[in-house]
Amino acid sequence: MAQWNLLANKVLEGGFVTLDEALGILSSSDDELLEVVAAAYRVRYRYFRRYVRLQYLMNAKSGLCPEDCHYCSQSRIATANITKYPHKGHNAILEGAARAQHLQATTYCIVASGRGPTDGELDQLVESIGQVKDQYNLRICACLGILKPDQAKKLKEAGVERYNHNVNSSADFTPQFVTTHRYSDRVDTINLVKDAGISPCSGVIFGMGESLRDRIESAFALKALDVDSIPVNFLIPIDGTPFQDRNLMSPQECLRALAMMRFVNPSKEIRIAGGREVQLRSLQPLGLYVANSIFVADYLTTPGQAPAADHAMIQDMGFEIEPAMHGDPQARDREGSEMDRNVSLGR
Ligand code: SF4
Incomplete structure (x- = not known):
């Protein structure tokens, strides 16, 4: 049995990949790519079957x-x-919720730029979220920057199930792309939302010039933080930003990075986030064998592909859009683990 299937067996039996094994995934050749993706798919299938969360x-x-x-x-x-x-x-905010539901998204991610919300902004948003929760069957994920403890508590009381705050990269590489806050500030906010009883979502941006070691360290940091949801962004080199001239990764490199994230964090929701269309390009469908979630429609300041193309891609691959869920996402993830306890390792 090929080494990647053996690695999948190890993970499916409850073992953990090592730093060297993670490096092996990122360093594997294009000739091995389909075997790596197929092995990662066995792990993805254990927890998420053929569902794709939007x-x-x-x-x-x-x-x-x-x-x-x-x-x-x-x-x-x-x-x-x-x-x-x-x-x-x-x-x-309500119009956005209607569009989210129309596009069959189960999570409505409300994102605001800034270091963190003012109390006034947060109070206004809490009111909007209350109206969304009254009218729509959507999970709310807020992404508002660095929080204070009382703000996290207010979001929890408003019905926010999830909070996103990305670690973005390794602690060592962070000063290379931001000087106004520290890696530890981000980790503190992730721990704060966990303490408030909100499901933590935190991910990465690959393709900023970080090393393979930085990618691995960020994946293991997210494992240590035990976040429930991991958005894997690939840099969109936007004109007018300091990273506008960064080289794109190859689509194959993107798939290896996704596979490494899946092996290190086997049961977690892994999302192909910003940069999917730009960096994975025509290999986007293969990404669904590894990740179990994508954003539908546009990103924060850049367009995504048409929602109909996403829906068609999911259908063409034989996957299924995950239907609306009730209850908190952690409970759902736990249910998934229970459900899959008896699934064969497929040897
Ligand atoms: S990513 Fe950084 S610069 Fe951009 S909105 Fe968030 S805190 Fe501000």
């Missing part, structure tokens, strides 16, 4: 950010040609 993004506040994240078109140092606006009101 998430819909709302950029609730755009630009105007005092931070200097080099990958971001909304930072204070970016000159990107984007629309900038303060917090959207209730109607716009």
Whole structure:
């Protein structure tokens, strides 16, 4: 049996991949790519069968950010040609929820630029979220930056099930792309939302110039943080950002990075996030064998492919859009683990 299937067996039997094994995945050759993807699929199937979770993004506040994240078109140092606006009101947030449901997304991700929300912004958003929860069967994921403990508590009380705050890369590489906050600030916020009883979502941006070792360290950091959901972004080199000239990864390299993330975090929701169309290009469908979630429609300041193309891709691959769920996502993930306890290892 090929080494990648043996590695899948190890993970499916409850073992953990080592740093060297993770490096082996990232360093494997294009000739082995389909075997790596097929082995990662066995792990993905254990927890998520052939379901694909759809998430819909709302950029609730755009630009105007005092931070200097080099990958971001909304930072204070970016000159990107984007629309900038303060917090959207209730109607716009509700319209976004309607569109999310229309596109068969189960999670509505409300994102606001900035270091963190003011108390006024948070109170306004909490009211909007209450209306969304009253009217739609959607999981809410908020992404508002660095939080204070009382703000996390308010979001929990408002019905926010999930909070996203990406580690983005390794601790060592972080000062190479942001100087206005530290890696530890991000980790603190992830721990804060966990303490508030909110399901943590945290991911990465690959393709910023980090080493393979940085990619592996970020995957193991997310494992140690025990986050429930991991968005894997691939850099979109946006004109007007310091990273506008960064080289694209190859689509094969993107698949290896996704597979490494799956092997290190086998039971977690792994999403192909921003950059899917730009970096995976025509290999996007293969990514579904590894990841179990994608964003449908547009990203924060860049367009995604047409939702109909995403729906068609899922159908053409023989996958199925995951239907709306009830209950908190951690409970669902636990149910998934229980459900799959008896699944054969497929040897
Ligand atoms: S990633 Fe967030 S914190 Fe960083 S510049 Fe962009 S909006 Fe601001």
